[in-house]
Amino acid sequence: ELVGVLEKIFTSNLFDERFCSLDGLDEAKSITQFELLDTLSQLPINLLITSRPLHLLEDNVPTADHFSIILQDADIERLIEEKVRQIPTLKGLLANDEFKTWVVKAIIEKSSGMFLVASLQLDMLAVCVNVHGLRKAVETLPIGVEAMYQTTMVRVEAHSQAATAKRALTWLVHGLKSLKMDDLRYAIAVDPETFEFDRELLIDGPTLLSLCCGLVTFEPKSKLVRLVRKYYTAKDFLEPYLKREDPDPHKMMASTCVARLLHFNLHKLEDEENYFDIFDENPFFLPYSDDRWAEHSHLSVALPAPTRDFVFHCSRFPICNKDGDFICTGSSLHVAAAYNFHELLEEWFHPSCHPADGSQSQFPPPSPPDLDINARASDESTALILAADFSHAEAVRVLLNVEGIDVALGDRDGWTALIWAAGGGSLEIVEMLLAVVDMNHASSRNVAGCTALMLASSHGHVEVVKGLVREEASFISECGEALVEAAWGGHQDIVETLLGVKGINVNHVLKDGITALMCASANGHKSTVEMLLQHENIFIDYALPSGRTALAYALKAAKHDIAELLRSHGAQEPSADIYKNFIHNDSIKWWD
Incomplete structure (x- = not known):
């Protein structure tokens, strides 16, 4: 994604001269080093790379100037x-x-x-x-570096707070995002058995740095705490060193996170409107815990008991999407589905197959009270909808095997599990759902009027589109709508797929008044325009009630190459009124 952004910046006309600096190339994996050089060397930029000598890479950039920086x-x-x-x-x-x-x-x-x-x-x-x-x-x-690290750890182990120092180092080695000093201070101020926060265990920043004997640095401006890194980084040394004592560090980290969430009763949030206020009032380590507790749990060797207990007792836990946006509050069922704890779902709905402790116990594991497969979260989502929304195929598979599940239910905005899965590009989930839903449900619309096929087409998910249009007769009425969505985004492969559907209305007009040819013309998708023009039923001069045609849109958007293409296929010139009131009227945009 980052390379894509850089490519767009450096191939644009925004800058007369373009410079890019890449520091520490040697710290990337070998395959990444080659991929970065191959990609960046193709861009029209002046590139400065700093690294230890990497002679194997020099042949990849034969025209580059190489010079050595010698430490005096x-x-x-x-x-x-x-x-x-x-x-x-x-x-x-x-x-x-x-x-x-x-x-x-x-x-x-x-x-x-x-x-x-x-x-x-x-x-x-x-x-x-x-x-x-x-x-x-x-x-x-x-x-040497290795011996230096070994000796430094001897010093760490020698003082009375060695356990605290090693816990801090573990967080810095295995943390899933950068930690500020106060986040780290609060993360390690916990009871080592219960993981509950104890304010009396807090230590100040300078003391924490001292305990780590120079292995940790503090950046005053950003307030971030980092491991020292140069050539052979502290993380490279510490990861295997610390795992000798604790081979499952994420278990401790997940347990610490859920204990922090429990400390503020987030498993039974009383007022959704106060959700973000809790984080504003308690900024230290709580946001990290809320963002990363599930990920640390999944990275553990086995699901930590504190995580299992936490999910079990959730009644109104605030569920957020990957961008941190609040979605709803849900019960243990919704939490297990949204965060892909499919093993818990399996235990709850099929207890005889999966004892809680992995043994052959004759006693089934406990399940949450009033367990209802179709229970609704605060936004009317079901567990299936949330699992599909978050693209958790394992959870969807378990839920679909539960007797009585209603796959056609939608949330407050009418989004069904199929619509979420199609919009997210989850082909595996789409195929699982298509195997059990009837075509009426597969064609259902959300409140905005969008179907699964329309969203998949809009977002460029070609394999999902192919999966949805296999039953052509059932989706024929939607294909014209989907074609407009695909043409808008210039998704050529999807346009090609949809044009292959027998009986498609290639001149379909969306409710906001625009056709696929108009969309592609205005957005400058020349290849898509060419593909549409090849269809036998395309009406090149189709005009909206306002008189606007595809050629008028191309001229308004200053896509002159497309305008000439349309003219070469016989498109009629817009009327004088269209030129005056639309094409040459700077007070309105083409999409108005």
């Missing part, structure tokens, strides 16, 4: 001078210039010219209280 001893010396000024004890111990020169030389040699290693080494020396101790510490400094 003086650069390391300046770093040491700056760090010494920040550490009072070192400043005093290095008052002797001769001794200071010896220390600086030793650090330069043992850091192998790497800023990160030199910085960590100085952090190690900060604990020295006399010259003798400092000399011994310098002599035993580890050499």
Whole structure:
């Protein structure tokens, strides 16, 4: 997506000169490095890339200029001078210039010219209280990044708050988004057994940084906390190191998140209107918990017990879409469907097959009270509608196997499970639903008048469109509408599919008064216009009651190449009134 955005920017006429900088190419995976170079080298830009030497990639950009940036001893010396000024004890111990020169030389040699290693080494020396101790510490400094990290973790493990430090490092290694200092402080201020927040366990930012012994940095402007990263990043080292002690870090993280949600009773939200106020009043770690609790749960080796218990007790949990927009409040059934906890749905509706603990227990797992497969959330969504909306095929499959499910129900705005699935491009779900719904339900419309076929066509989901039009006779009345939607977006493959439907009305006029040929002409989709003009039933001079034709729309939108194409196919010139009142009238737009 990002490359697509860059391509649009750099191929536009917005700028006379175009520059792009890509830092740390070496930190990407090997295949990504090649893909980025291949893509960016095709763009009309001046490109600056910084990286460790990557000789295998140089042949991919043979016309590029390569130059080396060499770290000088003086650069390391300046770093040491700056760090010494920040550490009072070192400043005093290095008052002797001769001794200071010896220390600086030793650090330069043992850091192998790497800023990160030199910085960590100085952090190690900060604990020295006399010259003798400092000399011994310098002599035993580890050499290289790996050894430096190992030694740093020995220091972390040595102090009484090692568990707190490692919990913080775990959040920074496995966190699903960047954390601000206060988010991290609140995430680790929890009881290690219950995961409940305890204000008395809060520690301040400087103390937290100190506990992590230089492995963590704080950015004052953004307030973000990050692991140090250069060449061989702290994350590369810490991920396997921490997993030796806790092989399932996401279990702890998911459990901490749901405990935070329970702390504010979000599982039984009393007033939907106050939902966002809760986050405004409690900004630390609560928004992260709400955004990421389910994802951490799915990344766990097995579904964490606190997550299972949390979902079970949800009665009015606020469900949001992927963009963070509030959708509705729902019960445990709706939460399990919306967040794809299909294993819970399976246990609740088919308990004999799936004991809660995975054993062969003769006792079925508990299910939520008043479990109703067609129960409605606050916006009238059913569990099936939510599962389809969020594109969770596994949850849809489980729900469709429950006796009594009504697949034709719609939410408050008339969106059925099929409409949501088609609009979202979920072919697997569409096919599952088409296997059980009748054609009347498949052709149902939402409040805005849109069908599943129209939405799939509008959003460019060609495989879904192909799946929906297999039963041509059932969808023939919708194909003309869908064709207008596809032409508007320039979805050529969908236009081609729909034009292949026998009996389609290629001149269909949507309720807002426009045909497929008019849409394609006004939006500049020349290939789509050419395809439409080849259809035997196309009426090139079809005019709306206002007198506007496809040629009038092309001229109004200044799509002169399309205007000439239409003229070459015999399109009649618009009337003088259309030229005056529409084409040359700057006070109105073509879509008005």
